Every structure is written in structure tokens, then in C-alpha cells.
Amino acid sequence: MLFKKRNTKCGILRQEDEGKKIVLNGWVASRRDLGGLIFIDLRDRWGLVQIVIEPENRPDLAEKAKDIRDEFVLWAEGTVRSRSNPNTKIPTGLIEVVVEDFDIINKSELPPFPVDDNIETGEETKLRYRYLDLRRPVMQNYFAIRNKTYQVCHRYFEKNDFIEVETPVLMKSTPEGARDFLVPSRISKGKFYALPQSPQIFKQILMLSGFERYMQIVKCFRDEDLRSDRQPEFTQIDVEMSFIDRDDILNLIEGLIIELWKEVLDYDVAAPFMRMSYDEAMNRFGSDKPDLRFGMEISDITDAVRSTEFKVFNDTIGEGGIIAAINVKGGSEMSRKNIDELTEFAKKYGAKGLAWMKFANGEVNSPIAKFLDEAVISQLKSQLNAQDGDLILISSDKKRRAQTILGALRLECAKRLGIMDAVKDKFSFHWVIDFPLFEYDEDNERWVAMHHPFTSPMDEDIALLDTDPGSVRAKAYDLVVNGAELGGGSIRIFNSDLQQKMFNKLGLGDKEIEDKFGFFIKALKYGTPPHGGIALGLDRIVMTLAGTDNIRDVIAFPKTTSGLSLMDGSPSFVVEEQLKELGLKLLSEK
């Protein structure tokens, strides 16, 4: 179909364009046919403008316009003029375009939902018709922010003398970490490539190849269950540097964040960011990614309740656990039902129960009050800075578990009491540092790397590798904003013997190490510079910039919670021939 090409854009027309003869291309956002007068809102990527067809002057155009429906594609030629009835709600509202000629370029089926912001359409319908969902201005804006993020990143790292190198998408499957997506090899039947969980090994090899400063905006793949902030394929801003220490990376990334927030939101982020140890983050906030926009910190009240007759507390103390609490300011308004809900909430995190104390009307109300004498209560009240109107939530458990439970309750209560809403426009960036190198996997009875197996232990803790692995600290760091992890990195092991030892500590046998990581250990022996880096979750950065809490909003074609792509119907079965060519055979169900 022939069409007249536009010479301007709908969304950019303003009062000063009055009198200009123009051509527009776009989609019909809405049509208001008054009989003697037809108004059409024409939409393109840049916005909306009202065009008018006047049957009195052009009955031929009016006749053609009768067929126009929402989402039809039009070209229209006309003259910009001031409106007699301006619309102050839209940027182009002072003017309109009187149509002198137009045609329908393409029709549209009736859309299953209006292509409009603020629609209330189910996720399933929107994903099935993702192309229509993406047409909505609010979605287009998310991707404008995403684009801006790419551009700022590339410019920032270019300016800082980084070089972008692409790493393979088909690589070797290695143990440790997330489940790999596997790709069968046709040429080497029975063998598989894996999609990268991250380009970790390649970027380290690029360091020993002498690239010094590497970055890449790169897709990563992890075959794990999805969440509102997790997709099986996602994008990382991947960075690695040689001859540097931790603070070089932290400073570099702070600079990037400052530039991103300035460019995208015109928001001034203050640096340097606060740095908090993992231990402190857990003790005070019960999370390794604490939200520091508000208080409600955790207090260890073990000493205060040590002398009580409450069996639950005494048993916990006897087993080496702790009693800890948060003070939910103004929480005494919560009903018994609300507190029961909080108890259920706590149970998801492994809590066996939840003790609480309400302070109201000068009195204390608590199911455990009978175990606490006057002195203990007043001690707690002063330690927790509790006043009338407050609610104290108490967890009694192993140290980290008690903290995690209270950390989760802290966020939940902040949501319920409107604290989250009150701070929603703030950005609180900080670093969590000094992570443990290992954590113990109870199920498999072995140590696993908390960050990844290439992370360097702190020099002063290396001796503890053999005697007390659990207390070895890592040269690792996470970037956190508003309770979300934006990225993490570490200074790497650059000594092949230490790398070998690390794998041993993780329970890998020499043969397995040779088989899975031999090439890497070998590479480390050819003059590896000290190096380290970080990977930032680009999708999460864009989410934060865009102010959305769902990762699907910032990925053009996302998967559902069960990993399906509803628009194109993947994953799907393949024909027998394809399997045969790959040397594969499906197991029959059960």
C-alpha cells in the first residue's frame, strides 16, 4: 500500500508550528465522530495529536473516515492550527491538524484491550498480545529508559578506557551455581553446550589476555524458578579490571550510577555510598540487601530476657540461639488478626512462632507477659525505645534465622504501615562488603561459595581456609538500592594453586577439577594479573529508574512465572527428525 511519508511527528507539534502544512503517520488512538465533525487522536512514538476532519468542507474525506477504527494506521496531510477549545491535559493540546488529505494505510482487528496507559488487563492477555501492550506509551517510556541506560553505560565505560568484548553464548557447562540451560551438539552427539550463567571465566581470561579493562552488556541465562524480579534470561553490565583493588571497582561503579541517575532522572546521587559489612547488615536489618530508607532496626534482646521463665526463650538460648526484636512504631493499631497474619508470614521464613508485645494506654498487652516481670519489661521498653502505640515483634531462633525472619517482618510491616509508600521516591544506595567466602549447605553437607568459586578470600583469612572455613571472609561486594540487589562482584583469585585449593574446599575432586576447570587453572599459570570486577543487573537498574517493581515491564518479550512465552508459544515440541539429528530421544512420561 502506498502512503505519504511523514515530515514531522505527532507528539512534537506545538503552538509555534501553527500554520505549517505537514504530513503525519501513526496509529488511531481514538476517534470521536460528532457527525458534522470528526476528531481523531493520532499516535506515534513521540505522542498524540488531534486531527480534525470537517465534512462541511470535505465530504469525501468524511465518507472515508467512517471506516476508521482504533489502531488503524493512517497517513494524514493537513495544516496545524490553534484550537478554539484547547486541551491542557496533553502536550499537543493547544493545536490540532485540519486534515486536507488522508488514507488508511492498514486496518486493525479490534484489540483485545485498549492501547492505553492505566489499563486493568490481566497479565496473560497482555503477554499474549505483547505487541499491543508494548504500543502503550507507558511501556514505550520503559524502553526509552532502557535505551538511555545502554547509551550512558557505553559512553561511561568508553570514557574510562574500557573495551567491550563479546564472549560466547555457547560454552562449557560447569558445576557450581545455577542450573545451566543446555544446548545439544549436533556434530558431537551426546555432548552439550551450556548457555552462560555469566561470562565469568571468559572475562577473567580476558584479563590474563591483557585487555586490562573489559565491559560488556550481555545476556545471561539461569534455569531457575522465576520471580517478579527474575527472568531466565536477563542482561548484565559485566565489568572486569586488572591491577586494581576493591575500592577501584566501587568508585568506578558509583560514578556510573551517578551518571545514570543524572542522565535519566536528573537526580543527584551522593557519593561515596555507605559501606556496610555483611555481618552488620544481618545484625541490624536481617538482610544482605537491607533497605536503608527507614529504621526499624533489629535489637538483640537475649541478655534482657535471659533470666525469664519462658521455656521457648530458654531453650533457644540453651541451643546457642538468640532472642531478637523489632519495634514497629505505631504498630499497636494492628489487630489480633493482623498479628496472626504476620505470624503466618514469619513461618514462611522458618519461624516456629512469633512473640509480640503491644504498648497501648500505658499498658503492655502480650501473650508472653506472664513470663516477664516488671523489670524485664521496662528493660525491653528502654532497649527498644518503645512507647505507647508501638508493637514489638520478637523472634527466638538460631542467630541468622532469627535475623532473617525479623528482616522480612521489618519489610512487611513497613509495607502495611505505609512506610514504603512514604519513601518510594528516595534512592538509598550502599555497598554490602566483607561477605563470608563460604556458606554451609545443610542438605548436601558441604561448603558452597557464597559469591562464586573465583572469589578471593581476604589475605588475612587465608590461614583459616583449613581450620574454620565458615569464618573466612571474601573480597566480595554487593551494590544495593532500596532493598534490592543491583549487582555484585569480587576481587578474584589469580593464583592457580589457591584456585585449585578453593575448588577442593568446595568438595570437588582433583579429577573433576581437571575435567571441568582444568583449562582455567592452566590459563592462570601464564602470568595472570591481579584482577576483579562486578556484574550489574541491567534489568533491575532499569526497573529502579523506571519505578516499576516487575522485571517483565522492562524486558520486551518476557516469560511468565512458569517460563512460558505466551506470544510465540515457547518452549514447544520439536519434530522427531530434529531430535534424531541431535542424537536425542525423549523419555516417555512416567
Place this chain on the structure above:
RNA sequence: GGAGCUGUAGCUCAGUUUGGUUAGAGCGCCUGCCUGUCACGCAGGAGGCCGCGAGUUCGAGUCUCGUCAGCUCCGCCA
């Protein structure tokens, strides 16, 4: 792997507690009218596999079991 919520018209939802005549509303859609609308207005009309499958029952949108899908969370995600 587990838990919770949801599934009824194109869309958003009511109806399910306590089974019972022809399953409703708003928006959208279709037709007609309408010269200043911008959530246009007015009049009329069409539109249903009550997610799917079993079961209970004289009778199921409603009760039971299973299953599928969407969302959120726990586990998982170095």
C-alpha cells in the same frame, strides 16, 4: 518441589457463603442520530465452553477431586 490468591461476555468484575426459572453490570463492540469533542453525547442491538476433565446430585457457574493457566511468595537463583 511447596504455599497462597485468581480464572464467568472482547476487557474489568458481580453472582459461589446457603446448588434450583432465561447467568448480570460497567467499559468496549455493531447500527442510527449528532459541528468543538478530547472518558464526546443520545437511542437501539449483538455478544457466554462460567479455564478444562471427572465425580456427587433429580439438578452444578455454585459442592468434591484432579488438571491447566496467570500472579505473588518459600525453597532454588555461585
